[in-house]
Amino acid sequence: MKNLLTFLLLYVSFSLSAQDFSSITEQIQSSEVLKKHYFGFSLFDIDEQKYVYGINEDKHFTPASNTKVFTTLTSLKLIGDSIPGIAYIERGDSLLFWGTGDPTFLHSRLGNSKVLDFLKNSNKKLYLAFQPTQEPSYRDGWSIEDYEFYYQPELSQFPIYGNVVQFKEVEGSLRLEPLYFEKYVKYLTDTITRYRIHRPLDNNNFEINNFPLPAQYVNEKPFKTSDSLLISLLQDTLKREVFWTRDSLPKEVNYIYSTATKDVVREMMLPSDNFLAEQLNMVASFMHFGSFNTGDLRKYMKDNFYRNFQDSIELRDGSGLSVYNKVTPRSMVELLLLVQNEVGDEAAKLRLFPAGGLEGTLKNIFHAPEGKAFVWSKTGTINSVHCQSGYILTKKNKRFAYSFLNNNFLGSANPVRKEMVRIVTYIYENF
Structure with a gap:
């Protein structure tokens, strides 16, 4: 009798749990938006260490900027606490220095003066050494027609100014940063009825319509x-002469460090900065291999850290601009758990992700009850793709990792976004 009672209690408990989570199915099935495209969802209970819900969780999707969560783990694993700004050696009256891929040098939001001051104040002749590399300035699967948009700068061994020119209105006049490019600006007289700055694909001649x-x-x-x-x-x-050389990187070098790695990762994650994502992979490759080969870097990460994933994955860049990237919702959840284990501290982990209703790409998406977020998630959006992967803290203080991937819808991502918000909010309120 006692064993029967125990069985019934366990059965009822399991049934209630299953019924509770199956109510997510009702939320999904009631959506007129989700039924029109391909989507997958996976939900993992962090405290119980088990998957509690999934639909198409083992199917492959294009993740868009959810790819940046892979870059986050790569950066935390391989770069160290601070970004190496340059590698250098002193040889007689000369200072030879190598780019490390560091994206922060004279960057408009992340720039500091450590590397700049070091080079300015050196009393030696400056030689910038270029490493031979097969690393392309664009990744496989990128849209070439986006070459002149802010979100797709070219990639390089030694970025400067974020590899962009900033055009800014100051007291009624157009100001460029850096000023160096002013000589390449040409004003056109045409019939365009809006202000437009255009750069041809093959040169740096910036054309501005006279509006x-x-x-x-x-x-x-x-x-x-x-x-x-x-x-x-x-x-x-x-404001001094800089020479160039093809000297190879020695085994023993010194470094000038620029910015805390987690600060750069956060700046990548919150506004979803593609340039920072790709350059962080360049830095990780430099630190691990002593050279720039992000293809080998992705293979290294896959062989050493993603080998136990239940599903295979394919990554062709670090930002998510590539349409060739393919992951499953379940793989994204497994990745989120790796990030959690790597960071350790809960607050530090959540700081790396946009907080719903408060900041980054989630600022105007979720509500934040009493000014407190309940979801921290990386978004991802390209044409016909809109995704979220991150963490939820429910009203009952339950912690979940989740991934919600959507592909092949037509039109605006707004209806898809609203459905994800609705379902994630339902989980926050009911579990």
Whole structure:
């Protein structure tokens, strides 16, 4: 009799639990939006250490900027506490330095003066050493027509100014940062009835239609990188001569460190910065291999950290711009758990993700009851793709990791976004 009672209690408990989580199915099935496209969802109970719900969780999707969660783990594993700004050696009266891929040098939001001051104040001749590399300035699966948009700068061994020119209205006039590019600006007389800045694919001649400059105008345009341009920009910025060399990177070098790694990761994650994501992979490759080969880097991470994933994954970049990336919702959850284990501290982990209703790409998406977020998640959006993967803290203080991936819908992502918010909010309120 006692064994029967125990069985019944366990059966009722399991049934209630299953019924509770099956109510998510009702929320999904009631959606007129979700039934029109391909989606997958996976929910993992962090405290109980088990999956509690899934639909198409083992199917492959294009993740868009959810890819940046992979870059987060790569950065935490391989870069160290701070970003190496340059590698250098002193040889007689010369200072030889190598780019590390560090994206923060003279960056408009992350720049600090550590590397700049070091180079400016050196009393030695400066030689920038270029490493031979097969690393392309664009990744496989990127849209070439986006070359002149702020979110797709070219990638390089030694980024400067974020590899973009900033155009900004200041007291009624257009100001460029860096000023070096002013000589390449040409004003056109045409019939375009809006203010537009255009750069041809193959050069850095910026064309501006002769239309009144809008108040508070700010725009960033990628420039076409080259070794010679980098030398010119360095000389223009440092106000001193910079030579170049092809010297190989020695085994023993010194470093000037620029910015805390977690600060750069956070700046990548909150606004979903593609340039920072790709350059962080460049830095990780430099630190691990001593060279730039992000293809080998992705293979290394896959073989050593993702090998126990239940599902295979395919990554072709670090930002999510590539349409060739393929992951499953379940793999995203497994990745989120790896990030949690790597960081350890709960607050530090959540700080790396946009907080719903408060900041980043989730600022105007979720509500934040009494000013407190209940979801911290990475979004991802490209054409016909909209995704979220992150963490939920419910009203009952239950912790979940989740991934909600949506592909192949037509039109705006707004209806899809609203459905994800509705279902995630339902989980917050009911579990």
